[in-house]
Amino acid sequence: MARPRRNPPSFLLTLLLVFGLICVKIETRNEKDDDQEEYISAVGDPGMRRDGLRVAIEAWNQCNEVGEEAPFMGSPRAADCFDVYKGKETFSICNCIPHILVHRVTEVDNKLGVGQPFPGGRPEALTNINLYAAEKELYLGSKCQVEDKPNPWQFWMIMLKSGNMDTYAANCPKNGHRVGPYGPNHAFPCFGKGCMNQPLIYHDYTTLQGPNITTLRGRFFGSWDLDADLRKGIVEKLSYYSVTWEKELARGSWVFHHVLRTSTKYPWLMLYLRSDATAGFSGGYHYQTRGMSKIIPESPNFKVKFTLNVIKGGGPRSQFYLMEIGSCWKNNGQPCDGDVASDVTRYSEMILNPKAPLWCRADKPRFCPPYHTFPNGVRVHRSDIANFPYEAYHLYCAPGNGEHIEEPNILCDPFSNPQPQEILQIVPHKVWGDYGYPTEKGQGWIGDPRTWELDVGRLSQSLYFYQVKINFFTNDLHFA
Structure with a gap:
């Protein structure tokens, strides 16, 4: 995941984004012979109603690599995957335990770090910190697989990510090329070595809690400040994240509660809940990933349903996405194959935060996509001041390996993905209403x-992406 870069603030930026996410469904549409539409779920747990949760966590540095493991944490991949069984079916001599959770991933699995072998891991990954994390994700996926x-x-x-980058360390490629x-x-931002x-x-494994022992609850939490003492929760002036999940046994849906706070040392942090493809490359990575999407949705035939409750925001310098979609294809339209010099990650993001400034303007066309396409198919150029909806866009940046990019333009941050990237950021506006997106600032924000x-599929097909007109197939969807 990556962002177009602006100079980071010189003061402390405190970002606290909290939301509940319920009933996520990604549906793909099939055309039947009688012209009726039929929907099937693209995710393994439509509606998040399955008691036996499958959830994992991953952490990346600025260019979607690991670089260096945190002390005593192992490789930054962990999972909480369990099944629920009735006690009388599990314990034949005692019915005193109504239900029991059987976890598929142990603490030993979650603490695996570079140099420690595990089933299925390739030998070359044992001494390669970045490859080890990718292989560990595949291993955890095999233990959680349904x-x-x-x-x-x-x-x-x-998904966690820090935007800090040490330019003296030469850890990140520039548009896919080592520098x-x-x-x-x-x-x-970087405070030094x-x-x-x-x-x-840190991990609180899911357990049954509450007065009736019917509430399933677990969480991951932590900090980028390695000396942080988190026994009392959020520590003043230190970075912090927490993701808690909760559900009533055999009722309702899972609710995910997210908190993220930046600090002076770590002013650029990201937190997502993702539905990645179950196999293949996800947007932003040159490694195989594992996830919840058992079908790769392809535009225009997919929709996403979810409930969002934003409790607190982080001011105008923070971005909060209603949803992000990401995928990868080369500038000639061919699918990505892991070649970071020619692969391009493409992102589309709706910024929900109403305090976010608008950079795309008639007098600053370099921040706008070259074209906007209306739902009726009419396409207008950004030079058409009377008809182009400038206020519907926050920013467009072009891929750094593009050969025929329309002037004027800005290029996306060349470092924050292993490969070049292209980003289109939109904001609430009436032109998106036909797709079900918010039409006015503040819709879906705090108190709403x-x-x-x-x-999503129909919108993504209408959005501008560089050079090649093809369907947008999304390998990952992000809620943040």
Whole structure:
């Protein structure tokens, strides 16, 4: 995941984003012979109603690598996957335990770090920190996997990322090409050697709680400040994240509660809940991933349904996405194959935070996509001041390996993905109403919880992406 870069604030930026996420469904549409539409779920747990939860966590540095493991944390991949059994079916001599959770991933699995072998891990990964994390994710996925049709599925993925980058360390490629140390670069926050560290990841395994022992609850939490004492929760002036999940046994849906706070040392942090493809590359990665989407949705035939309740925001310098979709294809339209020099990650993001400034304007066309396409198919150029909806866009940035990019333009941050990237950020506006998206600032924000049904596939097909007109197939969807 990556963002277009602006200079980071020189003061402490405190970001606290909390939301409940319920009933997530990703549906793909099939055309029947009688012209009726038929919907099937693309995710393994439609509606998040399955008691036996599958959830995992991953952490990345600025360029979607690991770089260095945090002390005593192991490789930054962990999972909480369990099944629920009735006690009388499990314990033949005692009915005193109504239900029991059987966890598929142990603490030993979650604490695996570079150099420690595990089943299925390739030998070359044992000494390669970045490859080890990717292989560990596949291993955890195999332990969490649920057989299904047409494909098995593994887990919802919580993704953490820090935007710190040490330009003297030469850890990140530039548009897919390795570069040596350089600096200083004021666009990237870094307090010095070690600023790209991975976070502390603590885990409260899911258990049955509450007065009737019917509430399923668990969480991951931690900090990028390696000296943080989190026994009392959020510590003043230190970075912090927490993701808690909760559900009543055999009733309702899972609710995910997210908290993220930045700090002076870590002013650029990200937290997502992702539905990744169950196999293949997800947007932003050059490794195989594992996830919840057993079908890869392809535009225009998929919708996403979910409930969102934003409790607190982080001010105008923070972005909160109603949803992000990400995928990967080359500039010639061919699918990505792991070649970071020619693969391009494409992101589309709706910024829900009403305090976010608008950079796309008639007098600043370089921040706008070259074209906007209306739902009726009419396409207008950004030079058409009377008809182009400038206020519907926050920013467009072009991929750094594009050969025929329309002028004027800005290029996306060349470092924060292993490969070049293209980002299109939209904001609430009436032009998106036909797709179910918010039409006015503040809709769905603090004090306005809503259940959304977004025609993501149809919208994504109408959005501008560089050079090649093809269907947008999304390998990962992100809620943040």
